Amino acid sequence: MMMTDTSISLPHGASLRRDGALERLRLFGLSSPALLLVLVVLVIPVGWLFYVSFIGANGQFSLENYERMIARKSYTRIFITTFQVSFLTTGLCILIGYPLAYFMSQLPSRWASLALITVLVPFWTSLLVRTYAWLVLLQKQGLINQWAISLGVWDEPIKIVHNMTGTLIGMVHIMLPFLILPVYNAMKAIDHDYLKAASNLGASPRRAFWTVFFPLSAPGLLAGSLMVFILCLGFFVTPAVLGGGKVIMVSMKIVSNIELFVNWGAASALGVVLLALTVAILWVASRFINVANLSGGGR
Amino acid sequence: MLAWLKSPASETQVTHGQRLWLYLFAGLVMFLLVVPTLIVIPMSFSDSQYLEFPPETWSLRWYRNYFGSPEWMQATATSLKAAFLTMLVATPIGVVAAYGLHNCGVRFVQVTYLALITPMMVPVVLVAIGAFYVFVKLSLLYSLTGLVLAHSVLALPLVVIVTGSALKSYDMNQELAARSLGAPRWKAFLTITVPQIRFAIVTAALLAFLTSFDEVVVAMFISGGDNPTLTRNMFNALRDQIDPTIAAISTIMILVTSIMMALAQVFGRGGLEK
Numbered sequence: 001m002m003m004t005d006t007s008i009s010l011p012h013g014a015s016l017r018r019d020g021a022l023e024r025l026r027l028f029g030l031s032s033p034a035l036l037l038v039l040v041v042l043v044i045p046v047g048w049l050f051y052v053s054f055i056g057a058n059g060q061f062s063l064e065n066y067e068r069m070i071a072r073k074s075y076t077r078i079f080i081t082t083f084q085v086s087f088l089t090t091g092l093c094i095l096i097g098y099p100l101a102y103f104m105s106q107l108p109s110r111w112a113s114l115a116l117i118t119v120l121v122p123f124w125t126s127l128l129v130r131t132y133a134w135l136v137l138l139q140k141q142g143l144i145n146q147w148a149i150s151l152g153v154w155d156e157p158i159k160i161v162h163n164m165t166g167t168l169i170g171m172v173h174i175m176l177p178f179l180i181l182p183v184y185n186a187m188k189a190i191d192h193d194y195l196k197a198a199s200n201l202g203a204s205p206r207r208a209f210w211t212v213f214f215p216l217s218a219p220g221l222l223a224g225s226l227m228v229f230i231l232c233l234g235f236f237v238t239p240a241v242l243g244g245g246k247v248i249m250v251s252m253k254i255v256s257n258i259e260l261f262v263n264w265g266a267a268s269a270l271g272v273v274l275l276a277l278t279v280a281i282l283w284v285a286s287r288f289i290n291v292a293n294l295s296g297g298g299r
Numbered sequence: 300m301l302a303w304l305k306s307p308a309s310e311t312q313v314t315h316g317q318r319l320w321l322y323l324f325a326g327l328v329m330f331l332l333v334v335p336t337l338i339v340i341p342m343s344f345s346d347s348q349y350l351e352f353p354p355e356t357w358s359l360r361w362y363r364n365y366f367g368s369p370e371w372m373q374a375t376a377t378s379l380k381a382a383f384l385t386m387l388v389a390t391p392i393g394v395v396a397a398y399g400l401h402n403c404g405v406r407f408v409q410v411t412y413l414a415l416i417t418p419m420m421v422p423v424v425l426v427a428i429g430a431f432y433v434f435v436k437l438s439l440l441y442s443l444t445g446l447v448l449a450h451s452v453l454a455l456p457l458v459v460i461v462t463g464s465a466l467k468s469y470d471m472n473q474e475l476a477a478r479s480l481g482a483p484r485w486k487a488f489l490t491i492t493v494p495q496i497r498f499a500i501v502t503a504a505l506l507a508f509l510t511s512f513d514e515v516v517v518a519m520f521i522s523g524g525d526n527p528t529l530t531r532n533m534f535n536a537l538r539d540q541i542d543p544t545i546a547a548i549s550t551i552m553i554l555v556t557s558i559m560m561a562l563a564q565v566f567g568r569g570g571l572e573k
Contacts, residue, residue, distance in 0.1 A: 028408075030399025033392045034415055034455055041452040042418055045429025096328055103325035106309065118329040124556050125336055126513040128530055129549040132537060133336045136350055139541065143338070143352050176332060195310040205311035234422025237515050241537050251424040255519075258428055271425045278420060 046275070053268035065269035075253075075270075082249045085164075085239065086232035089171040090179075093228050096172065097179040098221065104180075105187035116184070123177035131238045134170045135161060138242075162244025170242040175231060179224035186220020187213075219289055226285050230278055250274050340553065343546035350543050361547035371532065371548070377522065378512055378529040380443060385450040385511035390504040392451070393458025398488065400459075401466040412463070416456040423516045426453065431520040441524035449517050454507035461506065465499030501566040505559050512555070 056062030069075045104115045122130060137143050138161035145157040160166055190213065198208040236251040243249075250270055257267035304316035315322075338352060343361055345354030365371050396415060400408050418426065430449045431440070439445030469492065477487040493500070518528040529548070536542050 024403045024405055027399045027403035028405050028411075030403075031396035031411055031415065034396035034459070035411065037392060037448070037452055037455065038414060038418065041430055041433070041448050042421065042426060045433045046421065046425055048432060049425065049429055099321060100325050100328045103321055115325075115329060118333050120560070122332050122336060124509065124560050126530075126549075126552050126556065128513065128515055128533055128537075129339065129552050130336050132533070132545055132549055133339045135537065135541065136339065136342065136546070137335055141349055173332070173335065176328075192310050199311045203311070205309070205313045208311045230420065234424060236424055237534065241534075251422060251516075254424050254428065258431075264432075267428060271422070271428065274422050275425060278422060282420060 046271075049268040049271050052264050053272045055265055057265070065265045066273075068266065069269060069273065078248050078250055078253050081247060082233060085167060085171065085235075085247065085249060086229050088168055089175055089232050090225050090229045092168065092172045093175050093179040094221065094225055097176050097224070098183060101180045101183040101187055102217075104184055105190075119177050119180050119184075122173070123181075127174060127237055130174060131170055131241045134166065134173065135241060138166050138169065161242055163246050164243070166242040166244070167239045167247045170238045171232065171235065174238055175228045178227045178231060179221075182224040182227070183217060183220045186217045186223075190216045222285070223289050226281070226289075230281060233278060233281075234274060336553070339546050339549045343543070343550045345543070348543060350541070350546055361543045364544045365547045365551075368544075371529075371544070373525075374527050374529045374532045377443070377446075377526050381446045381450060381522075381528060382508045382512035384443070384447040385454055386504050386508040388447060389451040389454035389458050389507040389510075390500065393455050393503065393507075394462045394500055397459045397462035397466060398492070401463060402471065412459070415459045418452045419456040423453070427517040427520040430517060434521055440521060441526055443526060446518065446522050446526070446528070447511075449521055450511035450514055451507075453514060453517065454510040457506045457510060458503040461499050461503040462496065465496040469496055498566060502563050505563050509556065509559055513552075 053065050054061055054063070056064045100119075104112050104119075107115060139145075140157045140159070142161075144160065148154050149157070160169075194212050194216070195208050198212045199205070203211065234251050235249060236255065239247045239249050240252055240255075243252075251274070254267045254270050254274070257263045257270065304319070305314050307313065308315045308318050341354060342350045342352050344357050344359070345351050346356040346358035346360055347354065393415075400412055400415075426449065430445070434440045434442075434445045434449075437445075439448070471492075473495070474484075474487045474491050477491045478484060482490070513530065514528075515530045515534050518531045519534060522528045522531050529552075533545055533548060536545055
C-alpha cells in the first residue's frame with residue numbers, strides 16, 4: 001500500500017487499482033471460514049433435503065411427498081394449526097407489546113433502561129426454562145388454578161395447559177421481546193417535535209398519535225411482527241411441551257416423521273414447504289423494509 | 300399526587316391521569332414478563348413432589364437429586380463444553396467475517412452478509428435434520444465436534460450482526476492512521492480496532508455461548524449416545540412428566556444466564572440494547 005514514488009503516472013494508477021482490487025479480494029476472503037461453515041452445515045444439508053423431498057418410496061423421482069401433503073386431511077389440519085398459532089401469537093404480541101414499547105419510549109432514560117431489563121431478562125433466559133415455568137404454573141394442580149379457585153374465579157381446576165390456550169400463553173411470552181425491542185427502537189428515533197407541531201396545528205391527542213406517531217413507528221412494528229411470525233412458523237419446543245400433542249405444528253410433524261416413521265421424504269417435503277413459506281414472506285417484506293436489519297437481536 | 304395526575308404527560312397535553320390505564324397495563328405486562336419464570340426458583344426448594352408455592356417445607360432434595368445423578372452431571376458437562384467451544388469457534392470466525400465485509404466494498408457484500416445471517420431465518424428444525432443426515436455420513440453424529448459445528452452455525456449470525464453494527468459506528472480512519480505509520484493491516488486490526496470494538500466482541504461471544512447452551516432442537520437430533528446435552532435431557536424429561544429436578548436445573552440455568560447478562564453489562568455496555 002505504501003507508495004514512496006514521487007510521481008504517479010498512468011501505469012502506476014493501473015497498478016494501484018490492481019493493488020486495491022487485490023486488497024478488497026483479500027478482505028472479502030476473511031469471510032470465507034464463515035461462508036464455509038454455513039455451506040457445510042446449512043446449505044449442503046438443506047440442499048440434500050430438497051433433493052430427497054422429490055424422491056418417492058421406490059427411489060425414483062416423484063412428487064408423491066408433495067401430493068400426500070395436499071391429499072391428506074391431517075396435513076391440511078397441521079398447516080391450518082401452524083398459521084392459526086402464528087397469527088394469533090403475532091396479533092397478541094402486537095396488542096400487548098406495542099403499548100408497552102410506547103410506555104417505555106416515554107420514560108426518562110434511567111427508568112427506561114430499568115424497564116428495558118424486564119424485556120431483556122426473558123429474552124436472555126433459556127426458552128426451555130421459560131416453557132417449563134409455564135407448564136408448572138398452568139398445570140391442574142398449578143399455581144394459577146389454585147389461586148383462581150381460592151379467589152373464586154372458577155370452581156374446579158380447569159385445563160389451561162396441554163392445549164391451544166397453554167401453547168398461546170407460552171408462545172406470546174417467548175415472542176414478546178422480539179416484538180418489543182424493534183418497536184421500542186423505532187419509537188425512540190421519533191422526533192417529538194412532530195407531535196408538538198401536530199398539537200399546535202390543532203390535532204387532538206388521538207389524531208396526533210394516529211396520523212403522526214403511529215406511522216413513524218410502523219417500520220419497527222412491521223419488522224417486529226415479521227420476526228415473530230417467522231419464528232412462530234418454525235417453532236417446536238413450546239408447542240411440543242405446552243400443546244400436549246393437541247397442537248401439532250409443521251415442525252413437530254417433521255420431527256415425528258423422522259423419529260417415529262423414519263420417513264425422510266415426507267419430512268423433507270414438509271421442511272421445503274416451511275422454508276419456502278419463510279422465504280416468500282421475507283421476500284415480500286423486503287420490498288417494504290430492510291430485511292438485513294430485521295434481526296434486531298434474534299435467537 | 301392529584302397534581303401529578305393532572306399534569307401533562309406528553310407533547311399533546313394528555314395528562315398522566317388520562318394515561319393511568321397505560322401505566323397499569325405496562326406494569327402488569329412487565330410483571331408477567333419477568334415473574335412467571337422466576338417463580339421456579341422458590342419452587343425448586345420445595346420438599347414436595349408437586350412443586351408448591353410458597354413451599355411448605357424447604358429442602359435441597361431436588362438439588363441433591365441433580366448433583367447426585369451421573370447422567371445429569373455428564374449432560375451438564377457436555378453442554379458447558381459445547382457452549383464454550385461454540386464460543387471459541389463462532390466468535391473469531393464471525394468477527395473476522397464482519398470486519399472483512401465491512402471494509403471490502405465488493406459488489407456482493409450485501410448478498411454475503413445475508414448468506415451469513417440465513418441460519419437465523421431458516422427454521423431450526425431444518426438445520427437439525429439436515430445436520431443429522433450430513434453428520435451420519437461424516438460419522439460426526441453424537442460427537443462433540445458435530446454439536447459444536449452445528450451450534451456455531453446458529454451462533455454465527457449473532458456474532459456477525461453485533462460486530463457489524465459496532466464497526467458501523469467505528470471510525471476506520473484510525474486504522475488507516477496506524478497503517479500509514481507502517482503497521483501491517485493485521486497488526487492495525489489487532490491493536491487499534493479490536494480494543495475499540497471489544498465490548499461488541501465480548502457481547503457476541505456471550506451470545507454465542509448462550510445460543511449453544513440453551514439450544515434444544517438441534518441437540519435433540521445430533522447429541523445423544525454418550526454425549527446428550529442438558530437441554531436434550533430436560534426436554535425428554537418434560538415430555539414424560541413434571542420432574543421437580545427440572546426446577547432445580549432451571550434455577551441453575553437462570554443463574555448461569557444472569558451471570559452472563561451481568562458480564563455483558565460490565566464488558567459490553569449497549570451491546571444488545573442498541
